[in-house]
Amino acid sequence: MDRDGDGDRGALMDQEIPRPVDQRLGRVHLRQRVGIEREHEARVAARRPGLFRMRRVPVMRALVHATLWMSGLHGRAARNAARVVLRRNEVPSPRLPARFDGFTLLHLSDLHADISAGAMRRVAELVAGRRYDVCVLTGDYRGRTYGACDAALEAMAQLRRHLTAPLYGVLGNHDSLAMASAMEQMGIRMLMNECVTIARGDQAIWLAGVDDANFFRLQNIELAAAAIPDAGYAILLSHTPEIYRQAAHAGFDLMLSGHTHGGQICLPGGIPVLLGGRLPRRVAAGAWRHQAMSGYTSTGAGSSVVPLRLNCPPEITLHSLRRV
Numbered sequence: 001m002d003r004d005g006d007g008d009r010g011a012l013m014d015q016e017i018p019r020p021v022d023q024r025l026g027r028v029h030l031r032q033r034v035g036i037e038r039e040h041e042a043r044v045a046a047r048r049p050g051l052f053r054m055r056r057v058p059v060m061r062a063l064v065h066a067t068l069w070m071s072g073l074h075g076r077a078a079r080n081a082a083r084v085v086l087r088r089n090e091v092p093s094p095r096l097p098a099r100f101d102g103f104t105l106l107h108l109s110d111l112h113a114d115i116s117a118g119a120m121r122r123v124a125e126l127v128a129g130r131r132y133d134v135c136v137l138t139g140d141y142r143g144r145t146y147g148a149c150d151a152a153l154e155a156m157a158q159l160r161r162h163l164t165a166p167l168y169g170v171l172g173n174h175d176s177l178a179m180a181s182a183m184e185q186m187g188i189r190m191l192m193n194e195c196v197t198i199a200r201g202d203q204a205i206w207l208a209g210v211d212d213a214n215f216f217r218l219q220n221i222e223l224a225a226a227a228i229p230d231a232g233y234a235i236l237l238s239h240t241p242e243i244y245r246q247a248a249h250a251g252f253d254l255m256l257s258g259h260t261h262g263g264q265i266c267l268p269g270g271i272p273v274l275l276g277g278r279l280p281r282r283v284a285a286g287a288w289r290h291q292a293m294s295g296y297t298s299t300g301a302g303s304s305v306v307p308l309r310l311n312c313p314p315e316i317t318l319h320s321l322r323r324v
Contacts, residue, residue: 021180025192029211029218033177036216044146077265080309082118084301086126087317089287091254091294092324095233097203101323105235106132106163108316109258110300112174113155115143119302119314120155124162126316134198135163137188138258138298139172139212139239141179149179160186168196168207172239172259173215174304191237193220195227208252209237214259219243221250241283241297248293255295256319260284262299266311285312 022030096103106127113120142152160167167188171180180190189196191209198205206228210219219238228234234252241257248255262285263272275284282288288295301314 021177021184021190021192024194029193029220032218033211033216036218037176040215041146074308077308077310080313081116081303081307082122082314083309084119084122084126084314084316087315089296089317089319090322091296091319092322093233093253093294094324095231095253096321096323097200097205097233098323099200099203100205100233100321103200103205103321104132104134105256105319105321106130106135106316107138107256107296107298107319108135108301109138109239109298110140110172110261110302110304111137111156111159112143112300112302112304113141113159114151115307116302117155118307120159123301123316124159127162130164130318132164132318134207135165135167136207136237136256137167137169138237138256139170140174140258140300140302140304141172141183142174142176143302143304145174145215149176149182153179153182156183157186160188168209168237170209170237170239171212173212175212191224193218193223195224195234197227204232206232206234207237208234210243212239213243214240221246225250225252240279241295242279244279244283244290244293244295248291252293254319254321255293256298257295258298258300260297260299261304262286262297262312264299264303264309264312265306268311270311272312 111120141156142149165187169183169188169190184190193210195206195208198207208224210221210224213219235254235256236247236252238255238257240259241255244255260275263275266272275281283295283297285297285299296317296319298317299312299315301316303309
């Protein structure tokens with residue numbers, strides 16, 4: 001969600017990007033990703049609070065806490081943050097190969113694993129013994145948008161023990177490129193404007209993933225889809241649903257995203273008080289459709305900025321593909 005804060009040195013300030021992820025990115029993508037991230041880290045490091053200079057995120061955090069305390073809803077909102085629910089979503093398509101009828105994807109998003117300990121314990125409980133064909137993760141593994149990644153990676157490693165391979169993921173606007181190789185060492189294949197083929201016998205579907213399209217804006221749908229045949233059933237992982245139009249017109253059958261948290265703090269009926277990103281509310285949470293493409297935007301398993309949830313439960317999702 002928001003990019004701000006104060007504190008430690010960045011993940012990319014003093015170290016090189018570990019291989020082999022940098023080798024797959026290409027020279028220009030690598031230079032852009034590292035450069036934008038270092039600029040953000042430098043801006044955060046240069047900020048010094050003064051008497052008349054208040055930082056946006058701490059002020060927002062204080063206002064949310066104060067408002068919920070005064071309304072008597074703070075305790076409930078704090079408890080809700082750890083009450084992750086399992087949702088199920090069916091995705092029908094006449095284009096789905098017959099051998100993939102019933103194929104199931106476990107979708108985790110916006111874990112913010114280092115600041116959402118209670119939610120991570122609940123996710124581990126929900127996935128234990130759960131059967132699915134592929135696990136996909138749509139970004140924001142770190143709580144802050146800057147600084148060290150160690151705590152987030154440690155929390156992800158703990159959660160990874162409860163997940164069944166194969167696993168695929170993309171980075172979000174909170175994530176450092178320095179995290180990608182570490183996550184691949186855990187057995188999570190990170191898709192950086194890339195695509196993989198999933199085969200069953202003589203039939204296949206394609207799973208593509210793009211780099212963050214919200215802050216870094218380094219998504220390359222054309223590159224990610226380059227190897228997908230026109231008749232192929234294709235799924236796109238994108239941290240944010242903001243690129244839903246481009247994805248639909250590129251021919252993807254399904255797009256899985258997160259980023260919005262569904263608003264996280266919502267009015268009754270799930271109406272978000274604030275909603276990050278440049279997108280209509282109809283694609284901000286749950287199942288939606290644009291043109292011929294199905295989509296799903298997870299409300300996320302973790303919490304951002306404040307460890308509070310109101311009228312917007314955290315979730316993980318099981319998507320079942322159906323041939324119709």
